[in-house]
Amino acid sequence: AQTVTQSQPEMSVQEAETVTLSCTYDTSESDYYLFWYKQPPSRQMILVIRQEAYKQQNATENRFSVNFQKAAKSFSLKISDSQLGDAAMYFCAWCRNTGTASKLTFGTGTRLQVTL
């Protein structure tokens, strides 16, 4: 079974600094997608960034970027210029590209605190 591991239950970063959240996954599949979702105190699940496994180029979305290492099965999220609004739970998720169904497998999450 596919598993997603987030080894950092909690992280803290100062405002305007950079922080990296770790995620590793275990799969024998070669065609899949990876996601980072943010869950603020409102409990809404918000997509942060998405990476297709077949793409070598790392995805970026404004202040958010990933370091995707396919051979190492690693998918870390870098948040630059951290803002107070970035404080949330961050979930890494994996999805197999079956062509028919696309269920997400989530990690256990990393709680990010942003301090002044």
Next chain:
Amino acid sequence: DSGVTQTPKHLITATGQRVTLRCSPRSGDLSVYWYQQSLDQGLQFLIQYYNGEERAKGNILERFSAQQFPDLHSELNLSSLELGDSALYFCASSPRSLVETQYFGPGTRLLVL
């Protein structure tokens, strides 16, 4: 606002009861997914429907069932409720059945007393 709506926002009920959670996907989306988020199990996929048909099943208990209606809204039915069913239930939608970004609703918080 993701465009996915879920009702009710909160639900408090007793053990042994049955409840129905409702989800309306984003306009134009054909796929609906249900997820359960609990303290001990984390975020788990329950079931997926695409254009009215079941497409994938996850760790969904036999006491739980779902369906997607012709207007594409979906309902998740939970019966013979137990204390351990207390959780946040999310619905998500995507345009098709292939791997695309899933947009999540605000969730329904279920408390079983």
